[in-house]
Amino acid sequence: MSALASSTLKFALPFTLLASSALADVNVYSYRQPELIAPLTEAFTEETGIKVNVAYLVEGLTERLKAEGDRSPADVILTVDIARLTEAVDAGVTQPLMTDTLAKNIPAEFHDPEGNWWGVTTRARIVYASKERVPEGAVTTYEDLADPKWKGRICTRSGMHTYMIGLTSAYVVHHGPEETKAWLQGLKDNLARRPQGDDRAQVKAIWAGECDISLGNTYYMGEMLADEEQRVWADTVRLDFPRFDVEGGGTHVNISGVALTKASRNKEEAIQFIEFLTSHHAQEIYAEANSEYPVVPGTEASDLVKSWGELHPDNVSLKQLADERPDALRLTEEVDYDG
Template sequence: MNKKYVTGMAAIILGASMMLAACGGNNESNANGKQEGAGAVKTESDSGVVNVFTARHYDIDFAMFDEFEKATGITVNEIKGTAEELVERMKREGENTEADLFITVDGGILNYAKENGVLQPIDSDAILANVPESLRDTDNQWVGLATRARVIVYDKELVKPEQLSTYEDLAGEQWKGKVLVRSSSNLYNQSLVASMIDLNGEAETEKWAQGLVGNFARDPEGGDRDQAKGIAAGVGEVAIMNTYYIGQMLNSKEAEEVKVAESVGVFFPNQETTGTHLNISGIGLAAHAKNKDNALKLVEYMTSKEGQEMLTNGSFEFPVNKDAELPALLKEWGEFKTQTIDFAKLGENNKAATALMTKVGWK
């Protein structure tokens, strides 16, 4: 596997390695290394492995797994797929599953895994101390790894921050033909709408979504980065995006991406009302984990101060561990008020959200 390490983090990696050495480096390293896709992985006969079913595909995750391996001698096997595919595989395999851990993005999907019976409670005091109660499952069947805010990104030349206020305001006449956002099939948008249903009710949310669609500068297309590029190209003036994309673009090796990111500003909406929508990346312990001790060691590392600093410096997501130092960019954005809904609601309201978006013509 080709892994790209994040630069400028030598001190963080050193600290993480020192912490990991205390996690139990007595296990012998496995010579076969990582696996990808649905190939065979090592199971209960091997004490020095942990099998991770992951729907996250970020370079920084790979780098963290490598640091964990080097410091503990525990080999991390990655089995990749969509979250739904991995959950269904874990259900189908039952007690014979190879999965020790399940990683994905979105609180609704994490709750979906819990409801399908493929997770079990995480019984580690260290992990629960690392992750606040608000960022983990009520039964501790999953804990947060990082959070991501879905914000309003704006053209610095055409829009002043004081013109912005709430998600709801984007449905107003002043934004006619100026709003950019990706499609209704995108889970991030579905969860944003699901959160608004929880906070404002279906009727008000439908009215808002109808107004928002009427203000689209173009039919939804591309990913979050493409919305920022649309602003830079003069297609629209404001966009709904996750913050970490701006962080990644500002630190991109592609000069054009940096230029685009420098031309836009980040605004955290609903600070005087319900707060900015927050979603989560999380990790759960598989119900039939055969390498439970190793799995808990990996989660302990990933949620530790050192692990969280490595993660946030690589992904520009927000850390879940309050002791983790923020990258300079995240510090510049400052503190902000967040929505306080249960992340499970994102999944519970997903069907209503997608039906609503279809109804109002959100393509």
Template sequence: MARVVSGRIKWVFGLGCLLFGSSSAMASEINIYSYRQPFLIKPILEAFEAQSGIRVNVVYVRKGLVKRLEVEGAQSIVDLVLTADIGPLYALKQARLTQPVKSSVLRENIPAKYRDSDSQWFGLTSRSRIIYTSKSRLSADAITRYEDLADSRWKGKLCSRSGKHKYMLSLVSSLILANGETATEQWLRDVKANLARRPKGNDRAQVKAISEGVCDVALVNSYYFGKMLTNERKPEQQAWANAVRLVFPNQSDRGAHMNISGIALSRYAPHREEAVKLMEYLSGEQAQFMYAQGNFEFPVRANTPRAEIIETYMRSFKEDDLPLGRIAAKRKQALELIEKVGFDD
């Protein structure tokens, strides 16, 4: 396990022992478990420290966060959990590892669809799982809905990462809610039949495949476009981004599927007051702009300036208003359908 100390924030990588210190540490501090990467949250937390005088300690966790908090139980000294997806937030609530936060600031800054109905988790940024298409081989209106991916005219022209990945699970869960389980199972079968290759790689790999002519269409999170287009260290990724067109699906009906990065207050948080202050700070305009700008995501707070690339290439679009809690509740069914049809085989 490698430990890096930056300023007054401790960054701990891996799944080893928790190095926050003892529970008798000074009260004016906050302990965080984070699935979000340091490059995203470090500048924001340092700004909060400077403004509030509250020390922030962060352990960066790659996986197993829910189990880790279960094992720690009432002895846990973790105050907040930062996630990159709705799934862990929902799982934490189901495991009774979170507690409600009644804050008028959070309710004002974060739309209802991006926070738990019981105030046990809150979205901080949003992103959409959209359709990327070949700019040179397809017209702008060639495909407009998620449902269109099942059309046989796309046979041999689709690429996808594993259906079991969290981003795909959320999308399939939203389709179950929109169209029903039977229709979604058939959709998965038809999409599988249209694949140009077995599902593999991450989201960037799907965009690369389009640029190389392996396929013409793929499902990819919206923010990867900005990350690739600005990647000066790997200019080949800029070429991939320039080869695709972004399609926000279902604009004539329910809107494009949305997901979030988010935050929750731990059930046993020893520094509750300080932690709520940080939650409210992260929902404010300055932090919202910094957070979303760092990863080309969308701020959840209304009227917050967005990254220039988003304004240029994504502008405004219709979002699916399905509450994320309902979508997360369908993940088990989504996984069962994906395994039933052998999507990854």
């Protein structure tokens, strides 16, 4: 039996090998970690008998699809952040998909109007605050992060990272480029150190006393609590859910999402898999495994996620975030945020 006979590949295999898979299989390119995808693919195979082969990529997903062209074995891409989904669509490596099931299950704000991509979970970008050094209620808005009272007390990852650019894009939507630039400069002035590491590294810095608050995605708390070493860091912080200080403003959210590739050879099976991801069963599995929020109405987040606090999502659409991304990148460069 070949390696592709298993329901999920634990590591990225040569793409020529993936191309030899049976027509009844679904081939997925994913940036998401194997342990987060396996429960979904196994449940789908159990329910339908269709095998799922996943190639796990660290970077270059869109570039890989462009290079492979019509010969690509991939049927589906599964990735995070509206920017990465939009990148794939703009590169012409996906195709529109619209079915009654998808339109019924996924609210309009969580999918492309033309069906080029579909959200499957959401995550909030919130504040991790030191339980010892930051009183509850001290951070209530994103605007407040630029207040000089936080000077030398904030840690973040690179301002050019897609998660940070997403938040900055939302700021542009609410306040315009000029105010966003001033906010970025104020945030930079309040940094305790040069931006570095991922979101978990910022929580570690809080634990080490290097800073008092940081920006991070909610699901990282779940990942840290599941790790013996990182649980110590997680236990020192609290999740605060800031909002934009504007009418209708809420906590910034982004998505993990899925799209059908332009070169899909197993389209019928791929559509079944994508629709499965929007079922209540799959939403519960995915949200539990990822410590994220389901997008399908009527599906609850896990008890762990609900214990962090109530989420009031921002009213900025994902399309607006994508449209403002160029301005967000430009403004981040202009203030030399990472310098």
